[in-house]
Each structure stands twice: as C-alpha cells, then as structure tokens.
Amino acid sequence: MxxxxxxxxxxxxxxxxxxxxxxxxxxxxxxxxxxxxxxxxxxxxxxxxxxxxxxxxxxxxxxxxxxxxxxxxxxxxxxxxxxxxxxxxxxxxxxxxxxxxxxxxxxxxxxxxxxxxxxxxxxxxxxxxxLDLSQAEAVIDVIRAKTDRGHRLAMRQLEGSLSRVIKEMRGKLVGLLAGIEAGIDFPDEVGDMEPEAIRQIIDDVSGEIAKMLATADTGRLLREGIDTAIVGKPNVGKSSLLNRLVRENRAIVTDVPGTTRDVIEEIVNIGGFPFVVRDTAGIRHTEDVVEKIGVERAIALMEGADLVLCVVDGSSPLDDDDISLLQQVHGKTAVLVANKSDIGSAESDERYREILPDVPIVRISAATGEGLEKLEQTIVEQVIQGGIDLTGDSLVVTRARHKQALKEAAASLEAARRTLEMGLPQDLIAIDIREAAESLGEVTGESVTDEVIERIFADFCIGK
Incomplete structure (x- = not known):
C-alpha cells in the first residue's frame, strides 16, 4: 500500500x-x-x-x-x-x-x-x-451518531470489534494459503493438503461472513438513518402524525386540504433507530400547478423510501384516491396508518388487506396520541425484519464498503469450494483463497488502494 x-x-x-x-x-x-x-x-x-x-x-x-x-x-x-x-x-x-x-x-x-x-x-x-481503516471510519460514525444505539455500535467498531473478527478470518485464510503453497513448493516433503481440511476452513470462514452480511442492511440503516415517507391524500392527518412523532408542532396543521405543499423533514429516534421522516404533500389528482409539483415530489420520495407510512382517514370510507395510493404502496416496506380512530372506524382491517395485503395496519389518533406507541413498535419491527440482534456485543456491519468487501470474499471462497469439489490442482484453489484474503484486508486497510483511503478521509470534517 x-x-x-x-x-x-x-x-x-x-x-x-x-x-x-x-x-x-x-x-x-x-x-x-x-x-x-x-x-x-x-x-x-x-x-x-x-x-x-x-x-x-x-x-x-x-x-x-x-x-x-x-x-x-x-x-x-x-x-x-x-x-x-x-x-x-x-x-x-x-x-x-x-x-x-x-x-x-x-x-x-x-x-x-x-x-x-x-x-x-x-x-x-x-x-x-x-487505528486500522475500519476503526478510522468509526471515528466519524461516533461523531455523527443520531441515536444511543448507533453510537454504541460505532464505539464497538472504534474499539476494534469488527477488526478482530476480520483479522481472525483473514488469518485462517492466510494460514490455509501457506499450507497449500508449502505443498506446491515442496511436493515430496510436504505434499497436498487434505481436501477435507481445506473444505473445513472455507466453510468456517464462509459461515462467519454470511452471519456478518445478514446484519449489513440493518447496520446501514442504523448509521445513515431510515428514509421514511409519510404519504396519503390531503387532510388525512400526515402533518399531525409527523408532529406526534417529533413531539413538537413542526408542521402546520389546518383543516384546509393541500396545506403541505413542500417536503418537511425531521430526524426522529424510534426504538434507538434514526428515522429521517418526511411529511409530503397530499397525493391526489389536481390541476393546481404548485400542488402538482408537491404531489410529484411526494410520489418520488415514496418510491425511494426505506419505509412508507401510508396514512388514510380511518373514519371515512376509502375513495378512489385512497385506493390508487394503496396500490402504489404495494410491494414496499410499509405500515398502513388508519388515522382519526377517536372519531370512528369506517373500514375493517379485512377491507384494507384486500387492497394492500401483507402490510401491518395500525389504528391511531394523531389528535389524541392514541395508538402512537403501537405504531412506533410496528415501525421498528418492519425495519428489523429477520430478527438481527443489536444488543450486547453483537457485531453489525454498518458500511456499504465493508458489505461489498465481504461479498467479494464470499464469492471467492465459493469459487474455491467449487474448484476443490471438481478435484482440480490446489494451486488453482490458492488463487481464490488469496483473493478472499485480499478482500477481507480491504475492510481493515491491510490491502487497500490510495484512492479508497483518500475517499474515506475526505468525508471527515477538518480538524478530526
């Protein structure tokens, strides 16, 4: 380097x-x-x-x-x-x-x-x-942590929790590589390694990598924040819901449909996760030029969001605008929020599920706060589907760079396993093992280019 x-x-x-x-x-x-x-x-x-x-x-x-x-x-x-x-x-x-x-x-x-x-x-x-490179990256993560949970993860990485696991896995591969190459260089004295011994090390390291990759998406959300769009037709209580989530009157609330025309953004701590919550303009057919721009922005934000909070007026029957929106939400990670439960319930859960199946439904009153705790719990459950353990000393991958390096290492190990199963010479296996070790070294900086180093540190503030 x-x-x-x-x-x-x-x-x-x-x-x-x-x-x-x-x-x-x-x-x-x-x-x-x-x-x-x-x-x-x-x-x-x-x-x-x-x-x-x-x-x-x-x-x-x-x-x-x-x-x-x-x-x-x-x-x-x-x-x-x-x-x-x-x-x-x-x-x-x-x-x-x-x-x-x-x-x-x-x-x-x-x-x-x-x-x-x-x-x-x-x-x-x-x-x-x-510091190694993953610890250096953790410095900026500590500074920018938005929640206690995100801060704890960054501190673990700064203390070397990720580095230790990566170096241990890389050490196993380097040891395996040394054994294979010794057999190649001294065939009479040493000879080929036993295929089962090679397979065992490949499986062990591959298993560890798979466990780490399973945490990567949740880890990214903890570090960067969950991009959350509040969508719905006008006057269903989107701005009131944002105000409830942030615990202050951040958005203007009136009985006039179309009050919110631009996007209002706030960072909210829900269950230890940072949610970047955006209140959007009401989505409906309109001829108003300014409102139409707001509707287009709302749809674009919904399309790119990690999580969609689709708000309907639970006290009124669904109309064509509601149904059209629910159909657009289909297939996304979402929660259907039936607001105005303090007034009444005009539709059953079954009716909502006919249009938007496999999405949790939570009835709330943004006016009184009823159902807000259940909504927050449901939001967190949607984010950590798969049950990733974020407590204790659990190891979580938080950066896209680390995820990519681990994926490349896993691919190289899979190639080595196939070569082994085909009974090909062990010098071909050594090529894939070496590539896997190099990929793991990219996480800690043991094998990384100048360009990557410059890009990482350019993200820091001056003085750190």
Missing amino acids: AVEFWSDDTIAAISTPLGEGGIGIVRLSGPDAVSLVDQAFVSPKGRRLASARNWSLNFGWIVDKHGEKIDEVIVSVMRAPHSYTREDVVEINCHGGLIPLQGVLERILELGARLAEPGEFTKRAFLHGR
Whole structure:
C-alpha cells in the first residue's frame, strides 16, 4: 500500500465547531508542533513548551509577531508516540469565539504549519498504525451518531470489534494459503493438503461472513438513518402524525386540504433507530400547478423510501384516491396508518388487506396520541425484519464498503469450494483463497488502494 505522506509536515486546524462556546480548540500534529506553538506562547512564569511534561496543561497567552496578546489559552502537549496521531500533538484551548480561534490559527499558520485537510489527523493515526481503516471510519460514525444505539455500535467498531473478527478470518485464510503453497513448493516433503481440511476452513470462514452480511442492511440503516415517507391524500392527518412523532408542532396543521405543499423533514429516534421522516404533500389528482409539483415530489420520495407510512382517514370510507395510493404502496416496506380512530372506524382491517395485503395496519389518533406507541413498535419491527440482534456485543456491519468487501470474499471462497469439489490442482484453489484474503484486508486497510483511503478521509470534517 503506497500512500503519499509527508513525515516532516506539521498540520493545524480548528477542531471544534465554529461559533460561540465556552472553549474552542486549535490542534496541531507533526514534528514541529511543539516548537511552532512555543514561538507564539508566553507563560506568566516564562516557561517554555519545549520543557513541558508530556500530557501536561500549560497556562499562558498566544501572541502575535508584535507581542500583542491574541487570546488567553491553556496548551496541552502530547508527545509521540503517546498521542492520537502518534506524532507530537499540541492542542491550544482558546475562548470559544470565532475571532480568537481564527486569530490563533492564523498565527500558527504564519509560523509554518500547514492547514490540515479534512480527516487528516485521523488519516495520520491510520498511517502510523494507531487505528486500522475500519476503526478510522468509526471515528466519524461516533461523531455523527443520531441515536444511543448507533453510537454504541460505532464505539464497538472504534474499539476494534469488527477488526478482530476480520483479522481472525483473514488469518485462517492466510494460514490455509501457506499450507497449500508449502505443498506446491515442496511436493515430496510436504505434499497436498487434505481436501477435507481445506473444505473445513472455507466453510468456517464462509459461515462467519454470511452471519456478518445478514446484519449489513440493518447496520446501514442504523448509521445513515431510515428514509421514511409519510404519504396519503390531503387532510388525512400526515402533518399531525409527523408532529406526534417529533413531539413538537413542526408542521402546520389546518383543516384546509393541500396545506403541505413542500417536503418537511425531521430526524426522529424510534426504538434507538434514526428515522429521517418526511411529511409530503397530499397525493391526489389536481390541476393546481404548485400542488402538482408537491404531489410529484411526494410520489418520488415514496418510491425511494426505506419505509412508507401510508396514512388514510380511518373514519371515512376509502375513495378512489385512497385506493390508487394503496396500490402504489404495494410491494414496499410499509405500515398502513388508519388515522382519526377517536372519531370512528369506517373500514375493517379485512377491507384494507384486500387492497394492500401483507402490510401491518395500525389504528391511531394523531389528535389524541392514541395508538402512537403501537405504531412506533410496528415501525421498528418492519425495519428489523429477520430478527438481527443489536444488543450486547453483537457485531453489525454498518458500511456499504465493508458489505461489498465481504461479498467479494464470499464469492471467492465459493469459487474455491467449487474448484476443490471438481478435484482440480490446489494451486488453482490458492488463487481464490488469496483473493478472499485480499478482500477481507480491504475492510481493515491491510490491502487497500490510495484512492479508497483518500475517499474515506475526505468525508471527515477538518480538524478530526
């Protein structure tokens, strides 16, 4: 793995969100981190950072080239290899305002540091071996976690739970490869491996991969959020349902049909899953140009959604617009929400199932909140169909990149199994085993291209 990297480069960036706050941090990493800050740091007692203890906090001021104070600071010094990047790291704790932070950063850049690229601190941690690639990806997942459950999964991956399993499987394949190649290189002394021994290792690793792949779709939803569309004809209570789910009056609710014409989006935590819930315009035939655009957007969102909440007015008989919509929802992961249960029920569940079979039906009142708990439970059940265990120390694959690498490894192992069953020479089996090991190595970064590394870290914020 050849990665372009400047070991004599010192980088700097603001590592906290811009805006007003109690504290803001300017972070540096590289061989000159301590000496650069030392040139701008003034201690009340004249102490220099060069002589500061490792992991120490040092009070003073950052001054400009004329000696004017930019900000009162506390500087932390973390020397290599005992730091996040395994380089010398300095963090300047400033007052959390835009002007002092920018002033301190500009002073450090003036002294010779380079502005860090997005994710470059974590990239250096990866390149220096402190984190593998899956752990580095988990850093951004921890930062962006939308629920406690998503955060726990990201923390497990950061702690190495995925890496350990991948490395164990890859180790078995590398050991198998070594045994096969020893027999090829020394046929008289070693000879071919027993086919049953080869088959056992292939089956063991294939089984582990299959278990991991079974979690991938649910894992992706936990990390990215479940794209959820609330659809229905006008005035059935879609906006009222959104307000109930978010526990606030986010959408305007009136008795006038067609009030919602644009999409309203909110992230909602339901059962530990992040749902990106979109309230859409009422779907009906209309000649109004603006409303027609809203209807087209609603249909497009429904088509692309992970989950559809199809809302009908349960107190009124189904009409042609309702039936047309239910037919469009057919075949999607959905919940039929019969609203206005506080008024009455005009249709039976059997009538709904005639049009939309195999979809759970939940009767609610968005006005009173009746049935909301059952709806939320049903929504979660729809998302985790298949019973993926997300508790305890269960391992969940959360990234599409990992899923693809595992699928490629599984395909290579299946090819190796077929070659074995056909009784072909073991050097042909070795080719597929090697490809499977390479695919697993892509997850942890043991075998990955520069392009993939650049793409992963470009997704990070500057300063992390």
